Structure formats: structure tokens, C-alpha cells
Amino acid sequence: MIRLAVIGTNWITDQFVAAALKTGEYALTAVYSRRQENAQAFGDKYQVEHYFDDLDELAQCEVVDAVYIASPNSLHGPQAIQMMQAGKHVIVEKPMASNVALATRMFEIAQQHNVVLFEAFMSPHTPNFKVARQAMQDIGRIRLAHISYCQYSSRYQKYLNGEQPNTFNPAFSNGSIMDIGFYCVGAAVELFGAPDSIHASAHRRLESGVDGSGNVILSYPNFNVVLSHSKTSSSALPSEIQGEDGSVLVDMISYGERVEKISRDGKREDLTVEQDKNPMLYEAIEFAQQVMNQKMVPHCTRRSLEVARIITEIRRQTGIVFPADSE
Known part of the structure; x- marks a missing residue:
């Protein structure tokens, strides 16, 4: 125990x-x-x-x-x-x-x-995330992926009202890419490994000094992975992994609420499996x-370090600096 x-x-x-x-x-x-x-x-x-x-x-x-x-x-x-x-x-x-x-x-x-x-x-430990990763084997060569997590923060209005919630405060190393954007980067690294290059933009740079939303393009040898993250808007779109023979769709990339495979001929197959209501x-x-x-499991260590490297580079490109960076 x-x-x-x-x-x-x-x-x-x-x-x-x-x-x-x-x-x-x-x-x-x-x-x-x-x-x-x-x-x-x-x-x-x-x-x-x-x-x-x-x-x-x-x-x-x-x-x-x-x-x-x-x-x-x-x-x-x-x-x-x-x-x-x-x-x-x-x-x-x-x-x-x-x-x-x-x-x-x-x-x-x-x-x-x-x-x-x-x-x-x-994410990577949940049954439906594992199902999505396995389904990638059935859609041919990967050619494009779009991983999205956009959810209007319940604390954004407090920020707009002039308050200083932790979620939008650089003193606490926070912001969109550090919060829900992490799931996008983490999923990409878990599914595809380390990218060859990173190109990031922050479309909603807040006056507090953190990002409210943004996009990232992770380039791999034969395809790109486009990440969309936001705490100032919401999206109902699933994440999608496109291959030459079909695609895999995942609702809520953070835990895999639903997984669907679509073949090139348009046939749709629900691959969702039952998992605990508490994904943790x-x-x-x-x-x-x-x-x-x-x-420790080496794969978990490598993934954590690679995700930290990518997010640190995203912040460098988008001009997001935390007090912790100088400590």
C-alpha cells in the first residue's frame, strides 16, 4: 500500500x-x-x-x-x-x-x-487513447494531423473584470499552452515522437503576459501536425489524424471521449471502448x-522532457516569459 x-x-x-x-x-x-x-x-x-x-x-x-x-x-x-x-x-x-x-x-x-x-x-494511459493509437495502423501513411483543445475558461471573465486568476498569471507559469495546450503537445509527442521543427504563434496574447490561444505546427519527415489551443474560445471539433487510407477522429483528446475511424470510401466505424468515468x-x-x-519507465521520462522542450520553445517563439525562467 x-x-x-x-x-x-x-x-x-x-x-x-x-x-x-x-x-x-x-x-x-x-x-x-x-x-x-x-x-x-x-x-x-x-x-x-x-x-x-x-x-x-x-x-x-x-x-x-x-x-x-x-x-x-x-x-x-x-x-x-x-x-x-x-x-x-x-x-x-x-x-x-x-x-x-x-x-x-x-x-x-x-x-x-x-x-x-x-x-x-x-491521456496516453486511457483505453480510448490507446485505441486511437492502434487505429492509426489501419489508415495508411500519415499525411496530416490536427489536434485541438479549445475550451472557454470559467475564469476568463474574472480576468476581463480586472481580477488576476492564476490561470492567466505569468507569475504562476500559466496560460493556454501551459494548460490545455499541454494536452495537444503531449498527444502529438506520444503519437508521433519528437518533431523536426516547431513553428508557433499566439493569436490572443493577453495584457497579463500569457497566451489566451494559439496555433503550433510540428513538422515531421512526411507530414505536419497542427495544434490549436484556446482558453478564450470553445470548439466542438474533434482531433483528426489523416492517413492515405482513412482517418481517425478523437473527441476530447485529453481522455478520448469517443474514437471513430473513417475509411477512404466513407465507411465509419465507432471504435470507442468503455473506460472509467474518472480518466485519472x-x-x-x-x-x-x-x-x-x-x-521509472524510460518512455514516460523521454515524453515529459520532450513535451517540456517543445513548450519552452513555443513560449520563446511567442514571447511568453515567466519569472521562473530566470530562477
């Missing part, structure tokens, strides 16, 4: 804890929040015994084996490093770091301290396996 602590008490933490407990491999033993009462309020429903508002105390807690980190993006790297240096395994929400330099350092520290570092990127279940299973094996 993996004794789990969580950093952060928002809705995504609740969703991950529910997934982790459902696997039967975890016990939630500790909760950290900057305010003790918030930690207590979150943990009471899980009958947690240990609460912290001091990260040093959490790092030294002997009843914690692994830590799930769901704090603001800019804190992911520093908090993960602190926990790993104390001998804790870490699963950190995507994006795992503000930039590729920090992500590289994090994996170095994981190896030095013989712990598992795992990025909580749920599958990443929780994968992390548990790596912890129990006391070994």
Missing part, C-alpha cells in the same frame, strides 16, 4: 484522490495546504490523520511514501524537488515544470535519490506500478 500525501486541495486533487483510492493501491495519509484549515476541510472526508501547512514537515513525515502535487504550475518543480530530496516518490500535475531546464533537473534529482518522478498526464484512474495505476517496481 502506497501511503500518499497531497499538495493542493482543489478539484483536480479530489479527482486524483478518488482515482487513487479506487485502484486499491493507495492510502491517503496526509494533506498539505498553505492554510491548515483548508487541509483539514479537504482531508476530513477521507479520514486523514496528518495535516500540514509547512512543506518541510511534510517532507520529513515518515508515514508518507509518495506525494501528489497539484499546486500552481510555478510551484511544481520546486516542491517536487523538495519532496524527492527527502526520499519521496512524486506524481506532479502537468506541466511538471515551468521550463525544460527545470524538468531536466527534476529527473536528475529523481535518479540521484532513487525515487520515481511521474508527470500526471492522463489509469495514470494512478501506472504511477503505482512504477513505485512498486522502484523504477
Whole structure:
């Protein structure tokens, strides 16, 4: 049984804890929040015994084996490093770091301290994402792909009203490409590997200094992958992978709500398989396996580093700079 602590008490933490407990491999033993009462309020429903508002105390807690980190993006790297240096395994929400330099350092520290570092990127572990990847074998040579995730942020109006929500604040290493755009980049790397070149644009550069939306072209030897991401508009279009013999469509690339194959002759086939309503279940299973094996999976490490490299380059091209970049 993996004794789990969580950093952060928002809705995504609740969703991950529910997934982790459902696997039967975890016990939630500790909760950290900057305010003790918030930690207590979150943990009471899980009958947690240990609460912290001091990260040093959490790092030294002997009843914690692994830590799930769901704090603001800019804190992911520093908090993960602190926990790993104390001998804790870490699963950190995507994006795992503000930039590729920090992500590289994090994996170095994981190896030095013989712990598992795992990025909580749920997509590649879900059954329907795996179905989509397998279906690519049936559509001939890939010639073009369009991966899209555009969803009007519930906090965008707060930003327009003059407030400073974390989601649009460069101090927290946030913005569209760091948030939902991550799923587009991550899916492309998982499906096609590292691109030969990257060309990015940000069509909605906000006054706060982050991107509200944008496009990216990832070039591969025989095809391009076009990414569209937005937190200031919504889209109902699926992502599409086009081959010479047909195409694969995926609704909600983040977890694969529906997968369909369309043959060149127009025949349509629904390939969707049943998967858990909580798509974080599958990443929780994968992390548990790596912890129990006391070994990181090289493919996951390579993907995390490549995604961090691409997003760092996208930000360079679009002029998005975070305070964390100079630290």
C-alpha cells in the first residue's frame, strides 16, 4: 500500500484522490495546504490523520511514501524537488515544470535519490487513447494531423473584470499552452515522437503576459501536425489524424471521449471502448506500478522532457516569459 500525501486541495486533487483510492493501491495519509484549515476541510472526508501547512514537515513525515502535487504550475518543480530530496516518490500535475531546464533537473534529482518522478498526464494511459493509437495502423501513411483543445475558461471573465486568476498569471507559469495546450503537445509527442521543427504563434496574447490561444505546427519527415489551443474560445471539433487510407477522429483528446475511424470510401466505424468515468484512474495505476517496481519507465521520462522542450520553445517563439525562467 502506497501511503500518499497531497499538495493542493482543489478539484483536480479530489479527482486524483478518488482515482487513487479506487485502484486499491493507495492510502491517503496526509494533506498539505498553505492554510491548515483548508487541509483539514479537504482531508476530513477521507479520514486523514496528518495535516500540514509547512512543506518541510511534510517532507520529513515518515508515514508518507509518495506525494501528489497539484499546486500552481510555478510551484511544481520546486516542491517536487523538495519532496524527492527527502526520499519521496512524486506524481506532479502537468506541466511538471515551468521550463525544460527545470524538468531536466527534476529527473536528475529523481535518479540521484532513487525515487520515481511521474508527470500526471492522463491521456496516453486511457483505453480510448490507446485505441486511437492502434487505429492509426489501419489508415495508411500519415499525411496530416490536427489536434485541438479549445475550451472557454470559467475564469476568463474574472480576468476581463480586472481580477488576476492564476490561470492567466505569468507569475504562476500559466496560460493556454501551459494548460490545455499541454494536452495537444503531449498527444502529438506520444503519437508521433519528437518533431523536426516547431513553428508557433499566439493569436490572443493577453495584457497579463500569457497566451489566451494559439496555433503550433510540428513538422515531421512526411507530414505536419497542427495544434490549436484556446482558453478564450470553445470548439466542438474533434482531433483528426489523416492517413492515405482513412482517418481517425478523437473527441476530447485529453481522455478520448469517443474514437471513430473513417475509411477512404466513407465507411465509419465507432471504435470507442468503455473506460472509467474518472480518466485519472489509469495514470494512478501506472504511477503505482512504477513505485512498486522502484523504477521509472524510460518512455514516460523521454515524453515529459520532450513535451517540456517543445513548450519552452513555443513560449520563446511567442514571447511568453515567466519569472521562473530566470530562477
